[in-house]
Amino acid sequence: MSLDNNNNATELPSPYLLFVGDVVEPGFAKTAFGLRDWAADKCIGEYACDPAAVRTGLPQLSPADAAARGAKAMVIAVANRGGVIPPHWRPALIEALAAGLDLIAGMHSRLTDVPGLAQAAQDHGRRLFDVRTPPAGLPIATGRKRSGKRLLTVGTDCALGKKYTALALADAFAARGVAVDFRASGQTGIMIAGGGIPMDSIVSDFEAGAAESLSPDAAPDHWDVIEGQGSLLHPAYAAVSLGLLHGSQPDVFVVCHEPGRAHLLGVPDYGVPTVEEIVDLTIALGRRTNPAIRCAGFAYNTAALDADAAAALMARDAERLGLPVADPIRRGAAFDQLVASCLGVP
Amino acid sequence: MSLDNNNNATELPSPYLLFVGDVVEPGFAKTAFGLRDWAADKCIGEYACDPAAVRTGLPQLSPADAAARGAKAMVIAVANRGGVIPPHWRPALIEALAAGLDLIAGMHSRLTDVPGLAQAAQDHGRRLFDVRTPPAGLPIATGRKRSGKRLLTVGTDCALGKKYTALALADAFAARGVAVDFRASGQTGIMIAGGGIPMDSIVSDFEAGAAESLSPDAAPDHWDVIEGQGSLLHPAYAAVSLGLLHGSQPDVFVVCHEPGRAHLLGVPDYGVPTVEEIVDLTIALGRRTNPAIRCAGFAYNTAALDADAAAALMARDAERLGLPVADPIRRGAAFDQLVASCLGVP
Structure with a gap:
């Protein structure tokens, strides 16, 4: 499986380092498990900011180690109640940017809303991907039958x-x-x-x-x-x-x-x-x-x-x-x- | 008929002065005719920037005269092909702001995208209403049966x-x-x-x-x-x-x-x-x-x-x-x- 080039669809940098934060409840780590199970070739390792966090079974790597092994982005692969990014995750996110990784998130609260993160990304020449933000320039449907x-x-x-x-x-x-x-x-x-x-x-x-x-x-x-x-x-x-x-x-x-x-x-x-x-x-x-x-x-x-x-x-x-x-x-x-x-x- | 107070719905200042610009094709003045026919009590007059423009039959008033008669806003009541606000309408829009009228538009291009208009509104203490901009804070539907x-x-x-x-x-x-x-x-x-x-x-x-x-x-x-x-x-x-x-x-x-x-x-x-x-x-x-x-x-x-x-x-x-x-x-x-x-x- 691959995703064809498509001007109107988001495309994400990979492979990924999966960030599991300090989330201990497996129900809140469904993105991490989904990525491990369905995108194994895109997942290089996991990174927690608390030893009690859920484990995916992937190698535990720091952002610097993951980058050295070819990771291109760190994915926030857990949610917490309310879909917000808590302030105490911020040092880990900035560490990833400093290590040369882009950041990817799909939560309700956006990476660009985390104080200081946009500036840190700019300082390190990295990008922030909020996958809930739709691509620009989407067309009105034509109803034309497509091939395939x-x-x-x-x-x-x-x-x-x-x-x-x-x-x-x-x-x-x-x-x-x-x-x-x-x-x-x-x-x-x-x-x-x-x-x-x-x-x-x-x-x-x-x-x-x-x-x-x-x-x-x-x-x-x-x-x-x-x-x-x-x-x-x-x-x-x-x-x-x-x-x-x-x-x-x-x-x-x-x-x-x-x-x-x-x-x-x-x-x-x-x-x-x-x-x-x-x-x-x-x-x-x-x-x-x-x-x-x-x-x-x-x-x-x-x-x-x-x-x-x-x-x-x-x-x-x-x-x-x-x-x-x-x-x-x-x-x-x-x-x-x-x-x-x-x-x-x- | 009246619109109840409703926190999630836009509410517009009225009565209106209808701006018909220099539009000569009645098909592009449907908003003006709709307002004249269905909101007569909200329409004080019309204002054109060209003598050849469509006529609604309402009194022809300058923004200052309309404001003196109680108008609260000037509505862009015509469209042109593409739904843009052409640069040569700008002086008339600024004249309305200077006369104490808010501006209301429902075109694809926004009032806030017209160069200088936001600043002019701020200088005159007036507001710009783009009625295609949805209100903030809309809820997810609950499906609860409402009364009435x-x-x-x-x-x-x-x-x-x-x-x-x-x-x-x-x-x-x-x-x-x-x-x-x-x-x-x-x-x-x-x-x-x-x-x-x-x-x-x-x-x-x-x-x-x-x-x-x-x-x-x-x-x-x-x-x-x-x-x-x-x-x-x-x-x-x-x-x-x-x-x-x-x-x-x-x-x-x-x-x-x-x-x-x-x-x-x-x-x-x-x-x-x-x-x-x-x-x-x-x-x-x-x-x-x-x-x-x-x-x-x-x-x-x-x-x-x-x-x-x-x-x-x-x-x-x-x-x-x-x-x-x-x-x-x-x-x-x-x-x-x-x-x-x-x-x-x-």
Whole structure:
């Protein structure tokens, strides 16, 4: 996988040193684990400012040692509550700049808002990348059909595996010898891919245009596997989902779902829609920019179930829905069927 | 009609002096005519910098005379191709600031980008309002059901009467003694209402939240009539339309349509969807935040037809669709039926 040169998408310097700060809660280090698991070739080591911090298993390196081994940037690979960069991380960030590394962050608070950091970057001739800051000059969508094939992961809610599913499918496509690019639409995905567009940070008028820029014309047998965002039935984020759907003009989509999740994450008054509702709406809206759109199957996040219960549930739902249902983390035969269904091969 | 105090919506100083510059093409003076027709109580006069400029019929006043009659701001009420503010308008803009008027503009180029204007405003203690600049601090949508009743105009395309229809319905509601506010979601509407939110300029993650802010909790029998934007089946702007739909949580919607328009404006490869498609999608998506959502009827823009042909077409479509079809410019009995259908009264 690689990210083609694309004037409208952010491109990040790598390889990375992963900064884990003093974060001890693994749930707040998802970016670090995601980068380790999905961008191993981009990760040279980890750097903590507290010995109790989470461990990724990568070599522990100082910024100077990482730079000597070829690192080009230090990524803030952890978050803390509120998404702010605390003042006591500042010395470590400046140490990285002094060692010749650029800084990359995807938090709500920006690197350029940390007092003194912009000046330190300038003094050391380094750059600050806030991956939530969208690229300039995004176009209004044209709706013109682009060459190449596209897959989009969609969902019944946020945070149930749309990025993971897209990465797993792109990997499986590549393993079958298919030319494929993973296209990242959120901050962690952008760090993994080394580029992409933060779709939730785009001005609405340009949302579909940004999605068009994210997956440009490609060879006829090339696949872009695009990370989805939100849900068409999410009361806050559906605008992001629809702009991404229209601009991606996917040939194929996979619906991501977490069985047993009763309510939308953080929106207790809203139940999770059924996968059938999402299939119907995705086709009704998506066929506007790609009349050939089809659902290839379902990616279930079954982390809450044991292996037997998960397998039984997915087999039952595959029978009912008439399409493959697989957990991209558990893999197995069902996942192979999902991959084949996406590619339209036996 | 009035705009309630609302922390998240722009509020503009009025009454206005309308600046028409040296624009001679009436098509580029739509804001001036819209303000004259729909905000007559806010318009004190017009000011041109060329005797050949379009006339609104309002008194011709210098900024100083307008200020003496109570004007609080001069509105740039014309556009030229490209939406830029040409350098030769600058003396007139500075004259207005010197006369004690604030400046209001809704063009793509901003008042603050005109060289010297920010300094002149500061020197004279005046303010510059770019109504396309969204208010700060917009929230993420909660999906919480708000009190009061809401109507949203939706459309099969852009630029076919969603603002006009909303204004005409709000006027008709008021004429029946119904408590009503027109809620503006685009730049001309915002100038007419004296406030509102430019929905196409909002970062997508906040689109539905901005719509929630636009029509806050109100008395149970109060109506907000909300100006729609774009179309759920527009390949570029559907994200704006869906965020506005979810956040507005309308009880009632009216579909705006121009019979005979073959293709989307500016998107020749895309046909105009049917009104039935828009009804079905608006209900399928809108019932997520308001399960009681219903279509009250259709507002046709029949400017291209003569009166008899328009009446025959609308009668035929009303029969087929089972709901009132009216042209809010032609009015008549069909429009009264549309108003009654919106209010749910005989």
